[in-house]
Amino acid sequence: MKKKATTLPSLSQKYIMAVAGIFLMLFLIFHLATNLLMLAGDGGKQFGNVVNFLTENPAVKIMEYILFAGFLLHIILGVILQVHNYRARPVRYHSRLQTETSQFSRYMIHTGVIILVFLVIHLMNFFFIRLGWVAVPDHAESRHDFFSMAVVLFQNPWYSLVYIVSFVFLGFHLKHAFQSAFQSLGLNHTKYTPAIKVIGTIYALAISIGFSLIPLYFLFIF
Amino acid sequence: MDFKLKIWRQKNAREKGGFRTYPINDVSPEMSFLEMLDYLNKQIIESGGEPVTFEHDCREGICGSCGLFINGRPHGPMRRTTTCELHMREFTDGDTIVIEPWRSKAFPIIKDLVVDRSSFERIMHAGGFISVDTGSAPESNSLPVSKNNSDKAFDAAACIGCGACVAACKNSSAMLFAAAKIAQYALVTQGKAEAKERVDKMVRQMDAEGFGYCSNTYGCEFDCPKGISIDFIALMNREFFSSKVCRQIPGRYTRKV
Numbered sequence: 001m002k003k004k005a006t007t008l009p010s011l012s013q014k015y016i017m018a019v020a021g022i023f024l025m026l027f028l029i030f031h032l033a034t035n036l037l038m039l040a041g042d043g044g045k046q047f048g049n050v051v052n053f054l055t056e057n058p059a060v061k062i063m064e065y066i067l068f069a070g071f072l073l074h075i076i077l078g079v080i081l082q083v084h085n086y087r088a089r090p091v092r093y094h095s096r097l098q099t100e101t102s103q104f105s106r107y108m109i110h111t112g113v114i115i116l117v118f119l120v121i122h123l124m125n126f127f128f129i130r131l132g133w134v135a136v137p138d139h140a141e142s143r144h145d146f147f148s149m150a151v152v153l154f155q156n157p158w159y160s161l162v163y164i165v166s167f168v169f170l171g172f173h174l175k176h177a178f179q180s181a182f183q184s185l186g187l188n189h190t191k192y193t194p195a196i197k198v199i200g201t202i203y204a205l206a207i208s209i210g211f212s213l214i215p216l217y218f219l220f221i222f
Numbered sequence: 223m224d225f226k227l228k229i230w231r232q233k234n235a236r237e238k239g240g241f242r243t244y245p246i247n248d249v250s251p252e253m254s255f256l257e258m259l260d261y262l263n264k265q266i267i268e269s270g271g272e273p274v275t276f277e278h279d280c281r282e283g284i285c286g287s288c289g290l291f292i293n294g295r296p297h298g299p300m301r302r303t304t305t306c307e308l309h310m311r312e313f314t315d316g317d318t319i320v321i322e323p324w325r326s327k328a329f330p331i332i333k334d335l336v337v338d339r340s341s342f343e344r345i346m347h348a349g350g351f352i353s354v355d356t357g358s359a360p361e362s363n364s365l366p367v368s369k370n371n372s373d374k375a376f377d378a379a380a381c382i383g384c385g386a387c388v389a390a391c392k393n394s395s396a397m398l399f400a401a402a403k404i405a406q407y408a409l410v411t412q413g414k415a416e417a418k419e420r421v422d423k424m425v426r427q428m429d430a431e432g433f434g435y436c437s438n439t440y441g442c443e444f445d446c447p448k449g450i451s452i453d454f455i456a457l458m459n460r461e462f463f464s465s466k467v468c469r470q471i472p473g474r475y476t477r478k479v
Contacts, residue, residue: 088434188456
């Protein structure tokens with residue numbers, strides 16, 4: 001009895017997942033670099049300049065669509081893969097699986113969902129305001145005045161806490177994601193893979209700590 | 223040694239199964255796990271019950287028949303060991319041992335602890351072979367294979383197809399098995415001619431069988447009794463990519479006049 005597959009091969013799906021993931025990881029570096037300008041201590045002047053440059057640049061506009069596509073692809077495919085994986089074991093084990101695996105790798109969908117929830121909050125607070133989908137808050141001068149919006153949001157300790165916790169989970173997600181993307185693309189090497197794992201850990205820490213510095217700055221120093 | 227065995231009992235593929243607990247006494251620490259089950263079955267038969275069905279053949283760790291999920295680990299607590307080579311001295315006197323069959327959609331239960339692993343065979347039928355004419359063996363020196371590649375191919379070929387990788391994977395993915403079987407041919411001269419078609423066909427068959435997808439947790443490598451490396455999964459991913467990008471489709475390269 002031969003069964004026939006009708007969907008995209010599993011490995012193709014993994015490839016798409018990895019490529020979209022690497023694209024999002026590159027975006028995070030860029031986003032962090034921009035955001036850290038808020039800590040320059042000049043009342044958001046440099047940060048505002050970069051925001052203005054980005055919002056007026058047509059090439060960035062195109063990149064925004066690609067970025068959105070990257071997010072959607074990664075999220076939707078992630079959910080599809082997870083549902084497929086749950087269904088591949090309809091009857092679960094009675095005893096808890098004792099096989100040793102990294103904690104980070106086991107909870108990718110869980111950390112992923114937390115990041116998705118954060119992403120929605122984040123877009124509501126900033127990006128959708130710029131697009132005009134959400135009303136501009138009173139304290140902001142214009143819908144491009146992200147600095148004032150950030151100041152008010154981060155001076156609320158609860159918001160800052162949610163923000164930092166989300167980035168801790170993003171760090172967990174990235175810790176596994178970085179080396180996993182290389183493995184999925186078949187880029188595995190006796191010499192380089194250990195280095196990739198180290199770089200992945202540094203990257204995950206840098207993103208987590210880097211983004212968390214911003215609410216801490218506005219809470220305690222600004 | 224005395225144990226309490228909690229064993230999955232299921233009459234057939236259709237009926238619902240459940241756990242039954244059997245106390246077992248006077249087990250020798252020198253007994254293998256399967257000998258301990260034989261000993262239990264002897265007692266069950268003597269008391270007029272239905273013995274526990276489990277699969278076994280060579281009992282020396284090379285056939286891949288035996289495969290039990292013991293206390294949350296495929297092939298039990300000892301690494302690089304099949305169930306038949308696991309000895310009771312690895313357990314503590316008075317332990318409760320939970321024994322389950324492999325659980326995967328692609329491995330339906332036949333009876334008790336026996337699962338149907340013909341999905342693995344169908345993956346092999348799809349491309350796990352080389353097409354050569356039979357006859358006398360060719361001159362071995364006419365097939366150049368590097369030492370490195372032949373060693374690696376041999377490591378991949380150590381896979382006994384027991385299914386522990388599927389059992390250990392949280393997604394019940396068969397990628398380690400498929401990767402080992404693809405790699406054992408892809409690395410040597412004999413297998414290169416059909417490598418591109420092979421990887422495509424075997425991966426598609428693996429998908430069709432309903433195995434989960436790899437999420438790189440590497441649990442398969444940890445619990446593989448033969449120590450197959452996840453490097454082979456990366457090799458399979460590379461092979462698959464090159465099969466998509468560089469496959470020559472017949473007729474496509476003939477210039478039209």
